[in-house]
Amino acid sequence: MKKFVEKPAQGTAPSNLAIMGRYVLTPEIFDYLKTQKEGAGNEIQLTDAIERMNNDNQVYAYDFEGERYDVGEKLGFVKTTIEYALKDDSMREELTRFIKELGL
Incomplete structure (x- = not known):
């Protein structure tokens, strides 16, 4: 370099x-x-x-x-956490239900 x-x-x-x-x-x-x-x-x-x-x-x-994930900023950290949680078979269903319940 x-x-x-x-x-x-x-x-x-x-x-x-x-x-x-x-x-x-x-x-x-x-x-x-x-x-x-x-x-x-x-x-x-x-x-x-x-x-x-x-x-x-x-x-x-x-x-x-x-x-590449930028977890040095709050929003980047949250986005990365959600993305990885949605990839996890043990969490995907419950997290998807929670997001839908938010009514966004």
Whole structure:
């Protein structure tokens, strides 16, 4: 990877790739985190530390193909939960009945 960007503003993303939040990192990442300054949202961002580590040693990424769920926002979390619950044979019928009872 050439660059990692945490939560770019809409329309400014440098590519159509997204960080999915699953990492295999060496213990070296903790050295970068110890000195990491606050980033997006005034928080220490793991992505920023990975970006710094990438500047010193190449970091690799996996180009995942499949469904991506954004559970970092409330609505995304709810949508994902409902979708997976509807795929579950043990919950589908009761959840479908509940949704119909809401009268939406």
